[in-house]
Amino acid sequence: MSAYVPALRRYFSKRADIVDIDDLVQDVLLRMHVRRQHAAGEDEEIANIEGYLFQVAASVLTDRARRDQARQRNAHFALTDEFHPVEELTPERVLGGQEDFSRLADALEEMPDLTRDAFVLHRFEDMSYDMIAQHLGISVGAVGRHLMKAVRFLAERDLP
Known part of the structure; x- marks a missing residue:
């Protein structure tokens, strides 16, 4: 059966997510093994092993799709640091944040x-250049110049 693994991988790579390919191949091989165990006492040979193998592969894909739909797999998010970052609030980090905030307030x-x-x-208010210009009674170009001036001012003081 291992001779068919590359062909199965190619088959699944066109039909499933790359992260699922190994599991799908394993499911096919497991089903073939179980079938061989059940047919061991019988004289039932598969005439076209390759055709049967890909029929089993298609069945595995169908079963996986049904299971994913029933479990609403697409609605779940992985519990990774990307979605649930783990950060330690050490006293040093808290103090550093307070110092950065104090420096920013002084610079402002x-x-x-x-x-x-x-x-x-x-x-901090997420206003557009147009809204700022209207609010402050200056041109949009002047808003851009003031923002560049503020960014340079903060950069000179190594602030974000």
Whole structure:
């Protein structure tokens, strides 16, 4: 049966997710093994082993699709760090965050009023350039210049 593994892998690679291929191949081989065990006492040979093998592979795909639909597999998310990051809140990290926040607040206080207002509205209030311009009574181009000025001001102080 191992001679058919590459062909089964190619078959499944066109029909299933790459992460499921090994499991699908294993399911086919297991079904073939079980069939061989049940047919051991009987004189029932498979005339076209390759055709039968791919018929079993198609059946495995169908069974997997039914099982996935019943379990709503597509609606689940993997429990990975991407979706559930694990971060330790050590005293050092908390202190570092407080210091960064304090430095940012001090830098914002040092900025010219209009530059600070444009920056705060854009970064913290998620306002568009047009909305900021309207709110502050300046042109859209002036908003862009004030934001660039704020970014340079913070970069000079190694702030985000």
